[in-house]
Amino acid sequence: MLSHCANSQCSRPFLRLRQGKLFLVESECVAKPGEVTAPPSPHMRQHPRRVERFWLCDQCAEVWTLVHDRNQGIGLVPLPQPPAGARVAMAEEYRETA
Ligand SMILES: [Zn+2]
Numbered sequence: 001m002l003s004h005c006a007n008s009q010c011s012r013p014f015l016r017l018r019q020g021k022l023f024l025v026e027s028e029c030v031a032k033p034g035e036v037t038a039p040p041s042p043h044m045r046q047h048p049r050r051v052e053r054f055w056l057c058d059q060c061a062e063v064w065t066l067v068h069d070r071n072q073g074i075g076l077v078p079l080p081q082p083p084a085g086a087r088v089a090m091a092e093e094y095r096e097t098a
Pocket of ligand 1: 005006007010011012056057058059060061
């Protein structure tokens, strides 16, 4: 899971922790809403947690982030563009339509 960039279009090999961005995603074995569960026991953890690790390389971490969706699992979503870049994009768009 951690051997490559989480972006399937990129798949850059993971080499160093200092590069890129590391995401820790806790996936819990939770009961469905409405389902009756036993009261927590002090002797055992009711919801064993599994932490999954995902990594985005430097380039991908600049434009992508990871979100955890309960149904779909891990997904890539684009980061909001910085204002300067957005302004340039808007200007270009305006020029094209004018
Ligand atoms: Zn990448």
